[in-house]
Amino acid sequence: MRIDDLLEKYFEGETTAAEEKELRTFFSSGPVAEHLAPYQPLFAYFDEEIARKEEKEEAVVPAVAERSARRKVYYMVSGIAAAVLLLLGIGQIFFSEGRRYCSDNYVIINGRCYTDVKTIREHAFRALEEVATTPDELIPALDRDEVDRRIIEEQLNDLRSLFDEEE
Template sequence: MNERKIKEIERLIGKFFDGETTLREEQRLYEFFARRSVPARLQGYREVFAGFASMQAGEPRRLKLRRVLMRVAAAAAVALIVVSAVVAYAGYREDRHLARLYGGSYVIENGHRIDDLSEIKDDIEKALDDAGRIERRISSANVADNAEQEVLNSIDDPSERRRISEMLND
C-alpha cells in the first residue's frame, strides 16, 4: 500500500475521532480495516473500527440472510406446532365421539376382553349394521304377518278362514 493512501486513512481517523466524518468516509474506514493486510502502524485501530462497523445501520448480507432463515425456521416451527395441535385435537375429538357413542362397549376375542374403542370401533359398527338389517327383516316380516292376519279376519266363513290359514302356514 502506498504512503499517500496510508496518510489519507490517518487523516480520516483524525476526522472520525473529532466527529467530522461523513457516512461515506466512515464506510471507507470500516472497509479499510476489514481488509486482510493493514499496515503495522494502523493495526491498533483495527479492532476499534471493527467494533464501530458492527454497529452500523446496514447489516452485512450474510447477517440479513441468517436473520431471514431464522424467521423462516421459526415460521416452519410454528406451522408444525399448529398442525400437530390440530391433529392431536382431532384425535381427542374422535376419542370423545367414540366414548359418547359406544362407551362401555367391549369385545371378547380369543378369551381376552378388548375395550379400547378405537380398536373395536369397526366390530361395533358391523354389529350395529347387522342388527339394523335384522330389524328391517323382522319389520318387513311383521308387515306380511299383519297383512295375512287382516286378510284372514276379513273372511266371514270360519271353515274357509281355517283352510286359508293352513295353506299360509305350510
C-alpha cells in the first residue's frame, strides 16, 4: 500500500513536502483503515497547526504592510529634512556676508571687515573723538591758572632736586 510506505518514509524523516501533504490529506479525508486509525489524530493536529499558522500569517501581513508604509514615510521625511539642512548649511557658507574671511591685513569694525586704510582711519578718529575729553572738561576754567601754577611748581621742584643731588 502506498500510505503504509509513506508512513514508514515519514517516520524515517525521508518524505518530501508533497508526500507529507498527501498523508495529511489522506488522514483528514474521513474514516481510515483500522491499522492506520492511531495516526489520524497526529495528522489532524498537523492540519490544525498549519491552518493556525496560515491565519497568523494573514493577520501579520497587514501589520507588516502598515509598518512598511510608516517606515517609507519616515525615510522620505528624514531624507527631505537632511536635504533642507544641507542646503541651509551650504547657503550659510556661501551667502553669509558677515562670515567671509578678509585678506591678511584687515580690521573688523561693528562686525564688518575693512581693508581700506582711509576708511579705518576715519573710523578710528571718530571713535577717539567719542571717548576723548577736552582740557576744558577735565579742568574747570576757574581753576586753570591754579593748575598751571602747580604744574610749574612741580617741574621746578623736580629740577631743584636734580641739582641738589649733584652737589
